[in-house]
Amino acid sequence: MAVPVADLHCDLSQLLPIPLEAHFCCKAGEVLAVVGPSGGGKTTLLRMIAGLSKPESGKITYGEQVWFDSQQKVYKTPQQRHIGYVPQHFGLFPHLSAIQNVMAGLDHVPKAKRKQRALDWLERVNLEGLPDRLPANLSGGQRQRVALARALAREPAVLLLDEPFSAVDRETRERLYIELARLKSQLAIPVIMVTHDIHEAQLLADRMILISQGQMLQQGKPFEVLSHPRNEAVARQMGLRNIFDAKVIAQEPGRNMTWLAFGEHQIAIENAPKMTIGQKVRWVIPNQGIRFNAITSGRLCKSINKLDVEIESLLVMGESVRVIARIAGVEQVINADIPTHLCDKLALVQGQKTTVALKSDQIQILQT
Structure with a gap:
C-alpha cells in the first residue's frame, strides 16, 4: 500500500x-x-x-x-x-x-x-x-x-x-x-x-x-x-576561484552602490551589506560575472568595472577555454571559462593585453 x-x-x-x-x-x-x-x-x-x-x-x-x-x-x-x-x-x-x-x-x-x-x-x-x-x-x-x-x-x-x-x-x-x-x-x-x-x-x-x-x-x-x-x-x-581582497573606500546609499579599492583599481558593487569606510573585505565573483565578450565592439564600456589584464595562459577544455589573466597592479590572477568559439573570435593568445568587465551585481562580499 x-x-x-x-x-x-x-x-x-x-x-x-x-x-x-x-x-x-x-x-x-x-x-x-x-x-x-x-x-x-x-x-x-x-x-x-x-x-x-x-x-x-x-x-x-x-x-x-x-x-x-x-x-x-x-x-x-x-x-x-x-x-x-x-x-x-x-x-x-x-x-x-x-x-x-x-x-x-x-x-x-x-x-x-x-x-x-x-x-x-x-x-x-x-x-x-x-x-x-x-x-x-x-x-x-x-x-x-x-x-x-x-x-x-x-x-x-x-x-x-x-x-x-x-x-x-x-x-x-x-x-x-x-x-x-x-x-x-x-x-x-x-x-x-x-x-x-x-x-x-x-x-x-x-x-x-x-x-x-x-x-x-x-x-x-x-x-x-x-x-x-x-x-x-x-x-x-562551489568551485569559485575568483576570491580577492579589497578595502571599502566609499558608499552611495542612494544608488545602493559600494566602492572598493582593489590594487590600483576601484570597483563598484551593488546590494552590499552595510560596511565601514576603510574596512578590509574578501569578495568573490562567479564566472558568469566576468565578461570577455564584446571587447571589440565597445559594449564593454557600459560596465562600471573594467580591468586591464594580460593573458597568462589558455587551457582548452573541450567546448570551453580556461583563461588565466594577470590583473595590472594586483598580485592575484583572474580565472574565467569562456566558450572556445568566443576565444577564437576574440583571437585571445598568451601574452595579449586586453580588458575584462566585472558585473557589479554579481560581486559578493564574503562573511569572515
Missing part, C-alpha cells in the same frame, strides 16, 4: 562518533542535494534518515509521523519508515536476476502482484527486455537502474540516493541524469541525493545543502548558493 505523501523534517545533532549538525526540510516532490567532500558527514546523514544509524539527539519527522525523537525515546526501524535507498555501489544481490532483485524489495506486496510491479518499474527505468540478466551481465548504468527500480517499486515514503552516479563512466552518467530528470517529474515524494559533484547538484536538485566536517555551511536553490555564497568556505566548495 502506498504511503501518504508528506514533507520530511530533520533536526539532528551529534558529537560522536562523527560530528554532525543538520537542520532542514525536504518537501514532497522536491530533490534535495547534500553536497560536500568525502568524510564530511553526507552518508552518515543519509543513514540516520534511513534508520540505519541512530543520532545522539534531535528529531526526524515525516508529515505527522515521528521517525526519531531523542527526547521522546522514539526510534522507528528502516522497515517502519518505508524508505527507498540506493547505496553507492547499488547493493544488488549477485545471484539474483534483475527482476528478482526488484522483487526482493517487495515483501510488503502480495506475492501475486510482485512480478508485474517489478516488470513495470524495470520498464519505467528503460530496462525492459533484460529482466532475467544477472548483475554481472549488466553494465554499470543498467545496474544503477535496477537499484533505482528496486527502490521505487517499494512506493517509498522518501527516496535516498547515495552518490548514485559515482560508479559509472561519464557518458553513462550523462544518460542517467536525463533518466532521473524524467523520473523526477513523476515522483511526488521527498528525494535526497548525496553527492560531491556540484555540477550534478545544479543539474538535478531543486535545493541543495552544502556540508563540510559535519557542519551545514549553506542551503538554498543551487543558483542562489552559487551566486550568493555566504563565506569563503562555501565559495571554494
Whole structure:
C-alpha cells in the first residue's frame, strides 16, 4: 500500500562518533542535494534518515509521523519508515536476476502482484527486455537502474540516493541524469541525493545543502548558493576561484552602490551589506560575472568595472577555454571559462593585453 505523501523534517545533532549538525526540510516532490567532500558527514546523514544509524539527539519527522525523537525515546526501524535507498555501489544481490532483485524489495506486496510491479518499474527505468540478466551481465548504468527500480517499486515514503552516479563512466552518467530528470517529474515524494559533484547538484536538485566536517555551511536553490555564497568556505566548495581582497573606500546609499579599492583599481558593487569606510573585505565573483565578450565592439564600456589584464595562459577544455589573466597592479590572477568559439573570435593568445568587465551585481562580499 502506498504511503501518504508528506514533507520530511530533520533536526539532528551529534558529537560522536562523527560530528554532525543538520537542520532542514525536504518537501514532497522536491530533490534535495547534500553536497560536500568525502568524510564530511553526507552518508552518515543519509543513514540516520534511513534508520540505519541512530543520532545522539534531535528529531526526524515525516508529515505527522515521528521517525526519531531523542527526547521522546522514539526510534522507528528502516522497515517502519518505508524508505527507498540506493547505496553507492547499488547493493544488488549477485545471484539474483534483475527482476528478482526488484522483487526482493517487495515483501510488503502480495506475492501475486510482485512480478508485474517489478516488470513495470524495470520498464519505467528503460530496462525492459533484460529482466532475467544477472548483475554481472549488466553494465554499470543498467545496474544503477535496477537499484533505482528496486527502490521505487517499494512506493517509498522518501527516496535516498547515495552518490548514485559515482560508479559509472561519464557518458553513462550523462544518460542517467536525463533518466532521473524524467523520473523526477513523476515522483511526488521527498528525494535526497548525496553527492560531491556540484555540477550534478545544479543539474538535478531543486535545493541543495552544502556540508563540510559535519557542519551545514549553506542551503538554498543551487543558483542562489552559487551566486550568493555566504563565506569563503562555501565559495571554494562551489568551485569559485575568483576570491580577492579589497578595502571599502566609499558608499552611495542612494544608488545602493559600494566602492572598493582593489590594487590600483576601484570597483563598484551593488546590494552590499552595510560596511565601514576603510574596512578590509574578501569578495568573490562567479564566472558568469566576468565578461570577455564584446571587447571589440565597445559594449564593454557600459560596465562600471573594467580591468586591464594580460593573458597568462589558455587551457582548452573541450567546448570551453580556461583563461588565466594577470590583473595590472594586483598580485592575484583572474580565472574565467569562456566558450572556445568566443576565444577564437576574440583571437585571445598568451601574452595579449586586453580588458575584462566585472558585473557589479554579481560581486559578493564574503562573511569572515
